[in-house]
Amino acid sequence: MKMHKLRSKIALASSVAVAAGLLLALPSAQAADTSTLQPTAKQLAAWKGKTITYYFYNDSQAELDVTKAQLAAFEKLTGATVKLDVIPYTSLDTTLQARLAAGNAPDVARLNNPGLYQNVALDLDVALGKNYKTEFVKGTTNQVLDPSTKHLIGVPYDLSMNGPIINVDQFKKAGIAIPTKWTWNELIADAKAVQKANGTEYAFAIDKSGHRVSTMFSNFHAYMVDANQKNVLSDPLNKRRATNALTILTNLYKQDYAPRDLWVGSGNKYASPSAVFLAGQVPVFFSGNFALANLVANAKFNFQVVPNACETLCGGWPGGKFLMAFNTSKTPDLAAYLVNYLAQPAQMKTMDQQAFWLPTRKDLVAQGITYPSRVTDMNIYLADIAATPAAAYGIQSVPTLTGLIYNNLRDLMTSVMAGKISAGDAIDQQITFIDTQLATLSKK
Amino acid sequence: MPYVFILPNMAIFGTFIIYPALRGFWISFQESSDGRNFKYVGTANFKAILTDPTIASVARNTATYVISYVIISTVLALTLSIIVNQQTFLKGMYRAILFLPVMLSPVVVGLIWNQVLDRKVGPLNQLLQALGGGSPGWLVEPKLGMIAVIFVGVWVHIGFYSIILLAGLQGIDKSVLEAAAMDGATRWQSTRLIILPLLKPTTLIIVILSTIHGFQSFDFIYTLTGGGPLGATTLIVQYIYDRAFQTPIQYGLGSAAGVILFLIIFAFTALNFLVGRKKEAV
Known part of the structure; x- marks a missing residue:
């Protein structure tokens, strides 16, 4: 398929905001510090030489390629090593649940069924601050809020x-x-x-x-x-x-x-x-x-x-995928930072563009995503998000x-x-x- | 001193076979949905399995598969090994062809046959259609699904059994067969009255091995049919897998089903062995 060199900016803001508005009223968008969070010198010293595991599945080669590039940048930034475990979608939950049971949990995972892992998720309100969740379009965090504490236990990585x-x-x-x-x-x-x-x-x-x-x-x-x-x-x-x-x-x-x-x-x-x-x-x-x-x-x-x-x-x-860090991690702060890093505006924007994902961050929704091709297609998805009934x-x-x-x-x-x-x-x-x-x- | 020599092997055997088996037995009396927290529930898991509405069809599927698989594998392996043993031209090539499927990954076997048996675009049905045979739904019709699974199971393992029987055949003293031929025995008579009786111990091994393989079949079936259509090819191992690893995970139930499978295989193996020994003694 020929890659079209279209570079028109998609007006994401209106359509996703409408969709989100159907869920819950949007709080005022404000940039939090965690959107560009950088490790402290103390953290860098502690993380140097550490290894964490990222449990990942991909629907396309583009998702895998972008992930590998972003993990390489993360490793360079933190001095830590990220072991990427690529799992087929069909055995995503089966393998992860078996690994959790066997005490071989990854540190971070990309999931589509986060509700199954509420009890083992790392509390991101504690790790990244209470305001971190406000960086995301509110409805997208529904499935990753702890049912009792309402703390954020995962990050909405993309909207589908x-x-x-x-x-x-x-x-x-x-x-x-x-x-x-x-x-x-x-x-x-x-x-x-x-x-x-x-x-x-x-x-x-x-x-x-x-x-x-x-x-x-x-x-x-x-x-x-x-x-x-x-x-x-x-x-x-x-x-x-x-x-x-x-x-x-x-x-x-x-x-x-x-x-x-x-x-x-x-x-x-x-x-x-x-x-x-x-x-x-x-x-x-x-x-x-x-x-x-x-x-x-x-x-x-x-x-x-x-x-x-x-x-x-x-x-x-509506659907979407999530990033979750696990409380069994030996370096929970590093795991939480990996979640934060992958969901920072720069990384999420690149992934959205290359893999045709829809963003979950308010700032990206406000800016709009410039897709390199398939702009008409993405606009149709966005229009359908806006048209999706609240009952869905x-x-x-x-x-x-x-x-x-x-x-x-x-x-x-x-x-x-x-x-x-x-x-x-x-x-x-x-x-x-x-x-x-x-x-x-x-x-x- | 001899115990020291077998210690490394026993350590590995104990760690990877004995301990997990004992642990599985212990878990079969527990309830756990996460593998980390366990609650003793006595024999509740065994009762739950025996009253599970799906267990009857799983038992029926497993019995159908194992009986068909053991009979077909044994008869076919005997036939093929005798034929191959009599070949003089390209003997090695025939053996290699026979053994080839054994070397394939079971997962790959399932995927390949899934394509071959596709009702509309699979090469088998295209061939059947060209011959005026219609388009059977191998992966869609429950009865045909079981036939497909038995066929693929036999196809995968037949080379392995044939090679074992070939070794047995080559252990038969040729002078006995030559003497029979000189006495006027036909080839069929030699086979029926000399070869088959002398091969009985090896055949018993094939029956035992194929019974165990039959009960343990899972990997290629999972990629070929996923246990479908409509659960028609869900055998006991997939039942265990589904209970233990598919959401909602129930490790206690899975382990209890595993214990039941162990007891069944143990009983069949012991029965085969005892019957074989009794006949030998007679």
């Missing part, structure tokens, strides 16, 4: 947005206009038409993830948990909408318009159809901005991000359960695709599952 990516060449060949606004029915009709015109194996593919599927639920105005930790899927209206969305989606797989082998044939694991999209075998690939860098590096055709389908509601589904953030009220709820939805969908249960049964079982999990949570 789900959405469809299309094969432009195949759309053009089919004579289908690039959609600027569409419903799910239109999305599916277009995908099928493009599939037919190009003879691709499939019409549509979505990451095998309950998180991604939740986007479709939100478009149909169906939610699972609200901001008060209440199961709202049991609401008859929500239930009917969710069943409708699930029926439409699973029918695509049942009827072979979507890669059933990839979903059903991968057991209880995450799977991404990015390879199917890159092979030109599916014109509509539902993923998110985190998939973009990999596509930029590897796609041999023109592709483009298009807006999420608007059904009852528009917008996407409700599930973040139960950070320890989000992964379980998403995974159970994913596995129930597998049963629907295989014809073992109906979409209605799946939603009923999901309601029961959420009730059970919430009851367990309240006991704790």
Whole structure:
């Protein structure tokens, strides 16, 4: 893919602020000292020759390359050594939990499910000051606040947005206009038409993830948990909408318009159809901005991000990754500083630009990020952040359960695709599952 | 003095085999969701496993897999080793080809066969379609998923078993076979009445080894099907893995399932051994 030399500044401020405003009112942005924190001479003397481990996964080569460069700069600055452990996304939590249990915890980790590690996280309010959390767009810290103390226990490293990516060449060949606004029915009709015109194996593919599927639920105005930790899927209206969305989606797989082998044939694991999209075998690939860098590096055709389908509601589904330092670290101040360093404006900005991430820092949001290419695509993600309903953030009220709820939805969908249960049964079982999990949570 | 010589080996064995096994046994009576804090719960984990609604299907899958795998592996390895043993031309090459899958990483094996068995774009179904055989959903249909897993399991290990049997075959005194031939025995009669009885001790080892391998199968299955479709290829080891390491982690349950697996393998191995010895004595 040719790298376009576009250098237009994206007006991030308005759209992300709108998204954040949906969560909680923004406090006044003010630069804190920690945004450019430098080690003291005493710290440098103490850190010299020390080694810490950074547990990391990457969605693209660009993320890994930028990380390596930033760690090299960190090592030069601190005199410490950072051992980078690169872990596949599919075993991120499995390996980390096993390492924690075995007393072999890393010092710092990049995570997408921070709620699982609340008990072992380093208190960043203590390590970096109480005001440190105010450097980030407030809603983005929801999942990394200690439930009892409300102290910051992790840093929101990037904001992610789900959405469809299309094969432009195949759309053009089919004579289908690039959609600027569409419903799910239109999305599916277009995908099928493009599939037919190009003879691709499939019409549509979505990451095998309950998180991604939740986007479709939100478009149909169906939610699972609200901001008060209440199961709202049991609401008859929500239930009917969710069943409708699930029926439409699973029918695509049942009827072979979507890669059933990839979903059903991968057991209880995450799977991404990015390879199917890159092979030109599916014109509509539902993923998110985190998939973009990999596509930029590897796609041999023109592709483009298009807006999420608007059904009852528009917008996407929020997500993000986090940096966390662990309280088992032998050099907690060095671990906390690594978290701080990677999330400082200069480092975060570089990563955002190179890996097509969306920033979580207020100062970067205010400045805007200058992306070297794919500016239109990034603007579409930003517009979808702004259009995402407040209710989509409700599930973040139960950070320890989000992964379980998403995974159970994913596995129930597998049963629907295989014809073992109906979409209605799946939603009923999901309601029961959420009730059970919430009851367990309240006991704790 | 002899104990000093075996001390290094025993130290390694004790550290990496005996201690973890005993520790696993201890954990099976505890409850722990983080591996650091443990609470004694008696036999609750064992009861939880035996009343788990999924354990019946896991036991059924494991039994189907192990029985099929042991029978097919043993028969096929015997056949192949006898055929290869009779080759005179390119004998080494045949052995190398037979042994090749054994040298592959099980994870890679799973990934390769995942591609080969893809319903729509896999080369196997493309070949079947060209021959008018349709497009079976090897990784989508539960029954076909089990067949695929058994086939790949046999494919991976068959070379290993064949090489062991080949060694056994070469230990058979050729003069016995020559004498039988001079007495007018056909090749089939020599195989049935001389080779197979003389190979019985080696075959017993293959049965024991394949039973153990069958019960322990996990790595290539995890990358091939992930235990799917719909749990149809979830065997006991994946059940242990899921309980112990997948969120929410439950080390006590995982360890209890591991103890149960140990007891099953131990019982089968002892049974095989005793039956084999009894027949030998007769």
